[in-house]
Amino acid sequence: xxxxxxxxxxxxxxxxxxxxxxxxxxxxxxxxxxxxxxxxxxxxxxxxxxxxxxxxxxxxxxxxxxxxxxxxxxxxxxxxxxxxxxxxxxxxxxxxxxxxxxxxxxxxxxxxxxxxxxxxxxxxxxxxxxxxxxxxxxxxxxxxxxxxxxxxxxxxxxxxxxxxxxxxxxxxxxxxxxxxxxxxxxxxxxxxxxxxxxxxxxxxxxxxxxxxxxxxxxxxxxxxxxxxxxxxxxxxxxxxxxxxxxxxxxxxxxxxxxxxxxxxxxxxxxxxxxxxxxxxxxxxxxxxxxxxxxxxxxxxxxxxxxxxxxxxxxxxxxxxxxxxxxxxxxxxxxxxxxxxxxxxxxxxxxxxxxxxxxxxxxxxxxxxxxxxxxxxxxxxxxxxxxxxxxxxxxxxxxxxxxxxxxxxxxxxxxxxxxxxxxxxx
Amino acid sequence: xxxxxxxxxxxxxxxxxxxxxxxxxxxxxxxxxxxxxxxxxxxxxxxxxxxxxxxxxxxxxxxxxxxxxxxxxxxxxxxxxxxxxxxxxxxxxxxxxxxxxxxxxxxxxxxxxxxxxxxxxxxxxxxxxxxxxxxxxxxxxxxxxxxxxxxxxxxxxxxxxxxxxxxxxxxxxxxxxxxxxxxxxxxxxxxxxxxxxxxxxxxxxxxxxxxxxxxxxxxxxxxxxxxxxxxxxxxxxxxxxxxxxxxxxxxxxxxxxxxxxxxxxxxxxxxxxxxxxxxxxxxxxxxxxxxxxxxxxxxxxxxxxxxxxxxxxxxxxxxxxxxxxxxxxxxxxxxxxxxxxxxxxxxxxxxxxxxxxxxxxxxxxxxxxxxxxxxxxxxxxxxxxxxxxxxxxxxxxxxxxxxxxxxxxxxxxxxxxxxxxxxxx
Numbered sequence: 037x038x039x040x041x042x043x044x045x046x047x048x049x050x051x052x053x054x055x056x057x058x059x060x061x062x063x064x065x066x067x068x069x070x071x072x073x074x075x076x077x078x079x080x081x082x083x084x085x086x087x088x089x090x091x092x093x094x095x096x097x098x099x100x101x102x103x104x105x106x107x108x109x110x111x112x113x114x115x116x117x118x119x120x121x122x123x124x125x126x127x128x129x130x131x132x133x134x135x136x137x138x139x140x141x142x143x144x145x146x147x148x149x150x151x152x153x154x155x156x157x158x159x160x161x162x163x164x165x166x167x168x169x170x171x172x173x174x175x176x177x178x179x180x181x182x183x184x185x186x187x188x189x190x191x192x193x194x195x196x197x198x199x200x201x202x203x204x205x206x207x208x209x210x211x212x213x214x215x216x217x218x219x220x221x222x223x224x225x226x227x228x229x230x231x232x233x234x235x236x237x238x239x240x241x242x243x244x245x246x247x248x249x250x251x252x253x254x255x256x257x258x259x260x261x262x263x264x265x266x267x268x269x270x271x272x273x274x275x276x277x278x279x280x281x282x283x284x285x286x287x288x289x290x291x292x293x294x295x296x297x298x299x300x301x302x303x304x305x306x307x308x309x310x311x312x313x314x315x316x317x318x319x320x321x322x323x324x325x326x327x328x329x330x331x332x333x334x335x336x337x338x339x340x341x342x343x344x345x346x347x348x349x350x351x352x353x354x355x356x357x358x359x360x361x362x363x364x365x366x367x368x369x370x371x372x373x374x375x376x377x378x379x380x381x382x383x384x385x386x387x388x389x390x391x392x393x394x395x396x397x398x399x400x401x402x403x404x405x406x407x408x409x410x411x412x413x414x415x416x417x418x419x420x421x422x423x424x425x426x427x428x429x430x431x432x433x434x435x436x437x438x439x440x441x442x443x444x445x446x447x448x449x450x451x452x453x454x455x456x457x458x459x460x461x
Numbered sequence: 462x463x464x465x466x467x468x469x470x471x472x473x474x475x476x477x478x479x480x481x482x483x484x485x486x487x488x489x490x491x492x493x494x495x496x497x498x499x500x501x502x503x504x505x506x507x508x509x510x511x512x513x514x515x516x517x518x519x520x521x522x523x524x525x526x527x528x529x530x531x532x533x534x535x536x537x538x539x540x541x542x543x544x545x546x547x548x549x550x551x552x553x554x555x556x557x558x559x560x561x562x563x564x565x566x567x568x569x570x571x572x573x574x575x576x577x578x579x580x581x582x583x584x585x586x587x588x589x590x591x592x593x594x595x596x597x598x599x600x601x602x603x604x605x606x607x608x609x610x611x612x613x614x615x616x617x618x619x620x621x622x623x624x625x626x627x628x629x630x631x632x633x634x635x636x637x638x639x640x641x642x643x644x645x646x647x648x649x650x651x652x653x654x655x656x657x658x659x660x661x662x663x664x665x666x667x668x669x670x671x672x673x674x675x676x677x678x679x680x681x682x683x684x685x686x687x688x689x690x691x692x693x694x695x696x697x698x699x700x701x702x703x704x705x706x707x708x709x710x711x712x713x714x715x716x717x718x719x720x721x722x723x724x725x726x727x728x729x730x731x732x733x734x735x736x737x738x739x740x741x742x743x744x745x746x747x748x749x750x751x752x753x754x755x756x757x758x759x760x761x762x763x764x765x766x767x768x769x770x771x772x773x774x775x776x777x778x779x780x781x782x783x784x785x786x787x788x789x790x791x792x793x794x795x796x797x798x799x800x801x802x803x804x805x806x807x808x809x810x811x812x813x814x815x816x817x818x819x820x821x822x823x824x825x826x827x828x829x830x831x832x833x834x835x836x837x838x839x840x841x842x843x844x845x846x847x848x849x850x851x852x853x854x855x856x857x858x859x860x861x862x863x864x865x866x867x868x869x870x871x872x873x874x875x876x877x878x879x880x881x882x883x884x885x886x
Contacts, residue, residue: 049497051488051648052682052693054479063476072474073509076501084498091516223475234572237533257471257505258533260621268472323776329762330755333776337754340830340863348782351748351758351774353767357816361773361786391782405765433567436592437623438765 037216039070040096044085044104044113045195048077057102057200064204066221068213070098071272080104085116093120093179093188098212100204103195105170107150113192114155114173121177121190123157131162135169163191163207168199174211189215219272222279224287226267227300229451233260236294240267243293244286252282263434263444264306296460299451306450307335313457314345314395319423321453322391323349324362324383326374327401327417332446347391352383362386362398375400375412377429380420388422396422397449401432403441417445421452428452428461462641464495465521469510469529469538470620473502482527482625489629491646492701493638495523505529510541518545518604518613523637525629528620530595532575538617539580539598546602546615548582556587560594588616588632593624599632614640644697647704649712651692652725654876658685661719665692668714677707688859688869689731721885724876731875732760738882739770739820744848746878747816748774749787749808751799752826752842757871772816777808787811800825800837802854805845813847821847822874826857828866842870846877853877853886 041062043055055077062072074092078085085104092099104113118125131154132146139146153170156162163172173192191207193200228236237258244256257268269286273279287301299306314321323333323346333349336342350361355374358364364382372378380398388396401417408414415434420427430452434444455461466487468480480502487497499517503510510529517524529538543550556579557571564571578595581587588597598617616632618625653661662683669681682693694711698704712726724731739746748758748771758774761767775786780799783789789807797803805823813821826842833839840859845852855877859869880886 049487049500050682050695051484051491052684054481054484056479059476059479062474066476073504073506074501074513075474076499079498081498087516087520088499091512095512225477232569232572234532234574238572238574241534255471257535259472266472268475268477270475325755328759329767329771330750330758330774330776331762333755334753334759334867337756337776337778337828337867338864342754343778346776347779348786349755349774349776350786351755351762351771351776353762354772357773360815361775390785403762435567439763440623442759442762 037070037097038095039065039072039098039100040092041072041075042085042088042092042099042101043075043077043195044080044101045077046079046110049079057195057197060197060201061100061102061204064208065098065100066223068208069216069220071221080110080112082112082115082119085112086120089116089120093177096188097186098189098191100191100193102193102200105153105172105192105194107147107152107169111152114152114157117173117175117190117192118157121157121175123159123175125155125157127151127154128156128162129154131156131171138169163193163203165194165199165203167202168194168196170194170199172203172207174207219274220276220279222271222273222276222283224269224283224301225303226269226287226290226298227303227306228265228267228294228297229263229299229306229447230297231265233258233265236265236297240290240293243289247286250282252278254282254286262440263436263447296455296458299454305335306447306454308339310450310454310457311336311339311342311345313454315341317457319395320345320347320391320393321395321397322347322387322393324387324396324398325349325351326353326358326383326399327403328399328442328445328449329353329403331442332397332399332449335446347393348387350387358383362390373412375402375416375418377418377420377431380418381422381427381429384420384422384427394424395453397453399445399449401441401445403438405438415441417441417448419445419449419452421449421456423453423456426456428456462495462522463498463520464490464523464525465517466497466500467510467513467517467524467526468500468502468620469505469526470502471504471535474504482620482622485622485626486525486527486629488648489633490523490525492648493633493641494645495641505535505537507537507541507544510537511545514541514545518602521613522611523614523616525616525618527618527625530578530597530617530619532572532577532594536577539577539582542598542600542615542617543582546582546600548584548600550580550582552576552579553581553587554579556581556596563594588618588628590619590624590628592627593619593621595619595624597628597632599636644699645701645704647696647698647701647708649694649708649726650728651694651712651715651723652728652731653690653692653719653722654688654724654731654872655722656690658683658690661690661722665715665718668718672711675707677703679707679711687865688861688872721880721883724879730760731872731879733764735875735879735882736761736764736767736770738879740766742882744820745770745772745816745818746820746822747772747812747818749812749821749823750774750776751778751783751808751824752828753824753867753870753874754778754828756867757822757824757874760871772818773812775812783808787815798837800827800841800843802843802845802856805843806847806852806854809845809847809852819849820878822878824870824874826866826870828863830863840866842866842873844870844874844877846874846881848878848881851881853881
């Protein structure tokens with residue numbers, strides 16, 4: 037069952053606004069077995085919306101349109117639907133009466149143009165709006181004979197989310213759920229770090245190609261985000277149980293194949309994964325950040341309850357701060373440079389001992405855009421992780437702007453700590 | 462000149478992701494006179510993208526496609542464009558060689574599937590990507606004779622914003638600007654903090670209502686974002702000069718009306734504004750953060766060159782850290798509680814003196830979701846700013862989740878420092 041979601045409103049064609057209603061609509065439709073194949077934002081223009089609708093009517097089993105049901109001349113969704121379906125509009129006086137009462141309750145007279153909201157295309161069912169004046173509409177259209185001869189359901193909903201959501205849930209419950217196949221889409225997000233996208237893809241592709249043809253098919257999308265990789269698994273299954281079981285098996289198979297590079301199988305960010313490992317093991321952590329500039333501390337403290345394990349963090353941009361706060365010897369900085377493995381190690385150990393913590397992390401590097409040299413280019417970052425008497429120090433060469441170098445440095449440090457806590461290094 | 466923007470990627474058809482590239486593309490196209498009439502998100506499916514492209518080719522003067530240019534089987538933009546334009550793909554060995562070199566520079570061997578990124582449809586021009594392996598493509602198609610006989614430009618760009626944006630700017634400069642009409646939309650973003658949205662709107666509305674009917678009309682949108690307010694000004698003008706002149710006058714008028722609450726008239730974030738003030742005055746700064754968890758340090762260090770003024774930051778989650786690192790007396794914490802104005806002041810002054818800096822900031826509060834009490838609820842934050850022998854301490858009650866409380870705390874501290882440096886308090 038294929039669905040198309042249209043958002044109507046010229047304001048969503050400016051640089052300032054995105055359509056977010058479609059995220060809610062997608063989640064609800066997926067759960068009852070509709071696959072959203074296309075989303076579009078269309079201007080407040082009858083001819084343009086009509087053109088997009090005509091195209092969608094050629095293939096979609098369901099078209100959900102949000103917005104354009106208000107009382108003004110700009111609100112053209114009813115007109116476009118009427119034109120495309122050749123279903124003339126007429127005023128439903130019962131709707132107008134309800135709108136008039138709504139205004140009267142607030143001591144106001146209904147403006148004349150609100151009568152537009154009572155216009156209903158022939159054959160449409162009115163969907164009640166308990167939170168606003170614009171009613172929704174439901175109408176089923178036969179697809180053209182030239183196409184497959186099937187039918188398409190159209191659902192028209194108002195744009196404001198608090199009006200739209202309850203109406204969507206009602207129309208799904210009362211009308212769409214029964215027509216849907218029962219089969220739904222069920223999802224899982226795996227997160228990985230420490231390898232390239234194409235590398236992971238090459239290794240795992242034979243697995244997820246096979247999944248597409250199994251009894252409960254699973255589609256996989258690979259995505260690189262800020263130096264991390266996400267694998268989105270979508271199972272198409274007759275019931276939630278069957279979907280979740282297939283996803284469990286798929287996650288287990290990928291975990292065997294890819295091993296430790298997978299850090300999350302439930303969508304949790306790495307800072308939450310590492311936080312839980314620290315809490316389980318009753319460890320406390322202290323951070324010494326130079327080039328990451330406090331981002332590692334900020335990411336760890338984004339997680340509620342992180343005060344259970346984070347004792348302190350020190351952002352030491354100046355060499356004096358490295359010496360004063362962490363006891364990094366001046367002579368070491370002079371000999372190796374502030375960006376060096378010995379200094380990263382001394383930072384990690386210095387902050388760990390001073391905090392009386394079990395875990396210490398030191399990060400020093402060149403975030404850029406300035407400050408790079410031939411031997412120490414922008415993006416070079418040394419990370420040291422100390423857990424009690426074990427230590428691991430690595431030098432990375434990251435690609436990207438200042439923000440991305442900071443982000444990847446923090447992620448790499450968290451991943452090193454994760455692997456150490458799991459006993460993998 | 463009508464434009465259509467397509468984002469390719471099944472992940473943007475899930476409930477998890479929206480397309481945001483189209484906002485940047487819209488802003489840039491508007492400035493050279495293109496009107497964006499349709500935006501769509503299409504799945505990683507050759508036939509489906511081809512269908513949407515065919516429809517857009519009937520009316521659009523320009524189609525910008527982002528995404529789907531990666532090396533995997535999922536990356537189908539090249540194939541769909543080749544199919545619709547009937548322009549066979551062939552491998553451009555020069556592109557493959559550049560990708561191979563990119564990998565070699567990072568000590569890696571190019572995986573075989575990256576060869577796909579060297580595929581070019583006949584008649585297309587390659588657009589250089591300086592920040593990633595996927596090159597862009599530019600190709601002009603004649604519209605079908607059944608239509609108006611005009612032509613449509615297609616621009617294919619990679620999905621990652623930091624690769625996409627500079628390539629978009631280059632293709633606009635080199636190819637699109639000359640074709641466009643010259644008349645365009647020109648924009649300015651003013652940023653404000655410290656007042657409510659409706660308060661600002663009430664004060665400024667009469668001004669921007671008047672702007673809509675002047676010779677170069679300016680439309681204004683007010684937007685509340687993470688506890689800050691943005692005023693988006695859009696001038697419609699025949700030339701860039703006329704547009705910028707009208708915007709300059711409008712910004713000057715608003716600045717007179719609203720005064721110091723405007724911190725940025727050129728889109729710069731407050732951390733950059735404050736950074737410049739510190740640099741101009743040759744001041745150094747040290748931070749002591751509790752509930753903001755390093756976010757203030759991270760935001761300040763997002764700005765290139767921040768090592769000129771940031772000496773150090775201390776994230777002291779534990780009371781022991783507050784005492785050890787900042788000299789906050791145990792007795793003060795016992796008497797007033799860790800979240801209190803005296804402790805915020807002692808943190809600011811403690812870190813300032815230890816760093817030998819002129820400016821010190823202390824932030825302590827309840828970020829939530831746990832830890833609130835009746836007298837000190839979630840969202841209560843004490844901020845102290847010390848500049849040499851002047852100090853300013855305030856208590857805020859922020860609304861929002863943990864991340865938003867952190868963000869608003871950091872913004873409030875920066876704004877207090879800004880006002881002190883400007884001599885306004």
